[in-house]
Amino acid sequence: MSRIFSGVQPTGNLHLGNYLGAIRNFVRLQDDYECIYCAVDMHAITVWQDPQELRSNIREVAAAYLASGVDPKKSIIFAQSNVAAHAELAWIFNCVARLGWLNRMTQFKEKAGKNKENASLGLYAYPSLMAADILVYKATHVPVGEDQKQHLELTRDIAQKFNTDFGTETFPLVEPLIFGEATRVMSLRDGSKKMSKSDPSDYSRITLTDGPDEIAKKLKKARTDAEPIPEKVEDLEGRPEASNLVGIYAALADISKADVLAEHAGSQFSAFKPALTELAVEKFGPIGTEMKRLLADPGYVDSVLKDGADRARAIAEPVIREVKETVGFLVS
Numbered sequence: 001m002s003r004i005f006s007g008v009q010p011t012g013n014l015h016l017g018n019y020l021g022a023i024r025n026f027v028r029l030q031d032d033y034e035c036i037y038c039a040v041d042m043h044a045i046t047v048w049q050d051p052q053e054l055r056s057n058i059r060e061v062a063a064a065y066l067a068s069g070v071d072p073k074k075s076i077i078f079a080q081s082n083v084a085a086h087a088e089l090a091w092i093f094n095c096v097a098r099l100g101w102l103n104r105m106t107q108f109k110e111k112a113g114k115n116k117e118n119a120s121l122g123l124y125a126y127p128s129l130m131a132a133d134i135l136v137y138k139a140t141h142v143p144v145g146e147d148q149k150q151h152l153e154l155t156r157d158i159a160q161k162f163n164t165d166f167g168t169e170t171f172p173l174v175e176p177l178i179f180g181e182a183t184r185v186m187s188l189r190d191g192s193k194k195m196s197k198s199d200p201s202d203y204s205r206i207t208l209t210d211g212p213d214e215i216a217k218k219l220k221k222a223r224t225d226a227e228p229i230p231e232k233v234e235d236l237e238g239r240p241e242a243s244n245l246v247g248i249y250a251a252l253a254d255i256s257k258a259d260v261l262a263e264h265a266g267s268q269f270s271a272f273k274p275a276l277t278e279l280a281v282e283k284f285g286p287i288g289t290e291m292k293r294l295l296a297d298p299g300y301v302d303s304v305l306k307d308g309a310d311r312a313r314a315i316a317e318p319v320i321r322e323v324k325e326t327v328g329f330l331v332s
């Protein structure tokens with residue numbers, strides 16, 4: 001049986017990359033699979049979060065799921081810290097994962113920056129908690145953007161070592177689901193950096209709650225080169241900004257990059273940008289409006305999170321019990 005799990009950090013500024021790389025795919029999977037979608041608040045606090053903002057950002061992630069079309073009756077939507085089994089399994093995984101494995105994690109290196117000595121221990125152990133998120137449900141498939149591939153490989157390594165150490169088949173080996181034409185959306189200001197929530201420039205990203213004017217302004221300012229749109233996808237190579245905008249268009253229109261080029265080859269970006277703006281406004285407008293409506297009265301969002309946590313706990317509890325027995329803890 002397949003089971004889907006994925007998570008988004010409630011760290012504000014949810015953007016086009018989060019939507020095209022992850023959330024949109026969550027919606028597409030829910031008709032065919034049992035899906036569990038989480039606001040990973042324990043991951044968020046691996047770097048400093050203001051408590052008041054964290055609370056509202058958790059609701060924002062849930063609202064983004066709902067507004068994008070995740071159906072809370074079919075899928076489970078909840079906040080990570082409300083299901084204690086994540087933290088329990090993470091500790092056990094901290095004792096399975098090897099320091100050498102974590103030392104190779106590129107996201108830690110990027111986030112810790114030059115001052116590694118001052119990074120939190122939680123930031124270092126982040127991938128082990130992520131493995132626990134997934135495996136506490138014995139999930140088999142994980143829809144994410146390209147940047148999470150290495151963490152999912154580590155999840156497989158942890159599952160495999162646990163199974164081998166204890167001579168069991170407790171955990172499945174998870175498969176990443178990385179699909180669509182925009183699995184790695186780049187910054188609008190710099191085609192060599194990925195679009196991120198933490199970029200100091202608001203012009204680097206389009207957020208889910210940007211209105212038509214903001215979308216238009218940001219795309220107008222988006223960096224491009226002086227060449228027109230090429231005829232062949234290969235000719236986008238070495239043109240990161242051009243490739244990024246074409247990829248975003250393709251993903252939003254649900255067509256291939258080749259189809260976008262067939263339609264727009266020879267145009268200058270000054271002509272392409274208004275078409276992209278129109279498309280982005282058409283796709284994002286309703287999502288942003290619905291998110292704002294949901295967040296104006298968080299009672300409904302909170303009730304979805306509570307119901308989700310109850311359903312998630314019911315799946316996780318027998319698994320954590322089985323794991324504790326396997327490890328040799330006395331389970332009462």
Ligand code: AMP
Nearest residue numbers: 009017018021022144145183184185195
């Ligand atoms: P995060 O913002 O790190 O919590 O990421 C939440 C989800 O969005 C993960 O599945 C990421 O892989 C995905 N994601 C984040 N940034 C991007 C991006 N620039 N392009 C595509 N996917 C992304």
Ligand code: TRP
Nearest residue numbers: 005006007008009040043130133
């Ligand atoms: N690390 C992911 C990110 O930053 C978020 C995350 C935490 C996650 N736990 C997860 C994603 C489990 C998929 C499955 O994007």
